[in-house]
Amino acid sequence: xxxxxxxxxxxxxxxxxxxxxxxxxxxxxxxxxxxxxxxxxxxxxxxxxxxxxxxxxxxxxxxxxxxxxxxxxxxxxxxxxxxxxxxxxxxxxxxxxxxxxxxxxxxxxxxxxxxxxxxxxxxxxxxxxxxxxxxxxxxxxxxxxxxxxxxxxxxxxxxxxxxxxxxxxxxxxxxxxxxxxxxxxxxxxxxxxxxxxxxxxxxxxxxxxxxxxxxxxxxxxxxxxxxxxx
Amino acid sequence: xxxxxxxxxxxxxxxxxxxxxxxxxxxxxxxxxxxxxxxxxxxxxxxxxxxxxxxxxxxxxxxxxxxxxxxxxxxxxxxxxxxxxxxxxxxxxxxxxxxxxxxxxxxxxxxxxxxxxxxxxxxxxxxxxxxxxxxxxxxxxxxxxxxxxxxxxxxxxxxxxxxxxxxxxxxxxxxxxxxxxxxxxxxxxxxxxxxxxxxxxxxxxxxxxxxxxxxxxxxxxxxxxxxxxxxxxxxxxxxxxxxxxxxxxxxxxxxxxxxxxxxxxxxxxxxxxxxxxxxxxxx
Numbered sequence: 001x002x003x004x005x006x007x008x009x010x011x012x013x014x015x016x017x018x019x020x021x022x023x024x025x026x027x028x029x030x031x032x033x034x035x036x037x038x039x040x041x042x043x044x045x046x047x048x049x050x051x052x053x054x055x056x057x058x059x060x061x062x063x064x065x066x067x068x069x070x071x072x073x074x075x076x077x078x079x080x081x082x083x084x085x086x087x088x089x090x091x092x093x094x095x096x097x098x099x100x101x102x103x104x105x106x107x108x109x110x111x112x113x114x115x116x117x118x119x120x121x122x123x124x125x126x127x128x129x130x131x132x133x134x135x136x137x138x139x140x141x142x143x144x145x146x147x148x149x150x151x152x153x154x155x156x157x158x159x160x161x162x163x164x165x166x167x168x169x170x171x172x173x174x175x176x177x178x179x180x181x182x183x184x185x186x187x188x189x190x191x192x193x194x195x196x197x198x199x200x201x202x203x204x205x206x207x208x209x210x211x212x213x214x215x216x217x218x219x220x221x222x223x224x225x226x227x228x229x230x
Numbered sequence: 231x232x233x234x235x236x237x238x239x240x241x242x243x244x245x246x247x248x249x250x251x252x253x254x255x256x257x258x259x260x261x262x263x264x265x266x267x268x269x270x271x272x273x274x275x276x277x278x279x280x281x282x283x284x285x286x287x288x289x290x291x292x293x294x295x296x297x298x299x300x301x302x303x304x305x306x307x308x309x310x311x312x313x314x315x316x317x318x319x320x321x322x323x324x325x326x327x328x329x330x331x332x333x334x335x336x337x338x339x340x341x342x343x344x345x346x347x348x349x350x351x352x353x354x355x356x357x358x359x360x361x362x363x364x365x366x367x368x369x370x371x372x373x374x375x376x377x378x379x380x381x382x383x384x385x386x387x388x389x390x391x392x393x394x395x396x397x398x399x400x401x402x403x404x405x406x407x408x409x410x411x412x413x414x415x416x417x418x419x420x421x422x423x424x425x426x427x428x429x430x431x432x433x434x435x436x437x438x439x440x441x442x443x444x445x446x447x448x449x450x451x452x453x454x455x456x457x458x459x460x461x462x463x464x465x466x467x468x469x470x471x472x473x474x475x476x477x478x479x480x481x482x483x484x485x486x487x488x489x490x491x492x493x494x495x496x497x498x499x500x501x502x503x504x505x506x507x508x509x510x511x512x513x
Binding site for chain 1: 312
């Protein structure tokens with residue numbers, strides 16, 4: 001394992017994203033929407049930080065997942081990943097570099113949510129910690145889709161429904177009880193509950209951990225079976 | 231005596247029950263340009279993928295500097311450069327940034343980038359995104375990336391395929407310069423001129439088997455069944471005479487009359503050798 005190569009992938013990705021509108025918009029859309037909506041709309045009896053919590057949950061379910069899968073699939077399709085492997089960048093180094101980048105950028109986005117939500121000090125740290133758990137889980141799931149797809153089209157066809165389930169189910173669950181019964185088993189619902197403090201406790205973290213473990217297991221199985229370049 | 235760089239013995243690789251490589255034997259010495267010629271689907275890229283450790287052989291031996299190609303380590307890859315059939319460039323990144331990534335991967339100083347871009351004639355396009363380059367410029371950028379770390383062994387898979395003659399000639403020049411610096415080059419091509427001009431040894435590959443192997447000129451001579459000489463006269467007439475003692479008088483008379491524009495032996499080129507051996511064309 002070479003930290004030099006992990007950093008090389010990280011820095012490449014950072015520069016590439018600034019020129020990749022499709023990925024850049026994923027990182028910026030929800031934090032910006034949260035700022036705009038929070039300042040533009042005031043509804044009587046609306047829970048505090050409603051838009052921050054809603055968009056932060058969507059952000060967790062969407063941004064890391066789509067970015068991770070899209071970048072891996074694009075690298076496969078355009079053969080850049082093969083070139084990296086030929087240059088002795090190992091699969092784990094590549095995935096660590098990319099995963100660290102997605103985590104770092106999404107945490108920066110989470111910081112905007114935190115500031116918009118008025119969190120400061122320990123409260124902000126707690127909010128960031130909860131967001132980290134969700135973003136990490138989404139990054140793993142995005143990695144699963146990315147390594148399991150041959151090209152961008154295949155990745156998109158899987159990413160869109162998965163991302164919609166994780167992003168929108170917690171929002172739909174607010175208005176639909178049967179959906180709420182299902183969504184409590186997914187990590188984004190628990191992230192939503194934790195940041196909005198509607199429910200909190202070890203059960204929430206247990207569900208997130210089970211989701212993350214399921215993602216890591218799927219990742220390990222696919223990676224072992226097919227490798228990064230199948 | 232030059233050191234052994236690549237050694238392949240009795241190499242087999244199949245896909246879907248069909249042998250794509252069928253008992254390959256070959257050797258490439260250090261500092262040599264070796265050409266693997268064959269039509270599309272002959273198994274050239276599969277062999278490169280095995281030699282670069284991207285693919286495992288079903289059986290047989292593929293050694294790079296005496297090490298199994300599927301067991302190459304970081305230090306070995308540091309000595310290898312490759313240009314594969316698909317470019318693998320980051321289209322949104324500039325030429326400079328494409329190379330910067332690899333200087334970081336290899337732990338090189340960024341100064342190497344300007345030098346490499348200068349070498350391939352892309353110094354003026356350093357800030358241009360790779361996606362906006364012409365096909366020839368992209369190929370030159372790929373070659374710059376492959377030689378950035380000054381490898382001891384270069385794998386070039388059809389490096390001039392689809393390029394105009396001027397760009398192809400520039401790439402041949404680059405390949406020759408790499409060889410002059412001591413690199414061994416493993417080149418796959420179906421361009422006869424490329425193989426003839428560059429390669430010290432070639433192998434003709436057909437349906438996974440090497441059907442001929444040796445020095446290009448010697449192979450052409452070996453399959454010269456005509457044994458004739460072509461003489462172009464100033465009158466525009468082309469005279470073909472048998473390559474034997476009895477023709478000496480006739481050729482001397484042309485010399486004495488100062489009628490000769492050019493005189494050539496009539497051995498077949500590599501394309502015709504391939505056709506003689508397989509009944510099919512190379513491309």
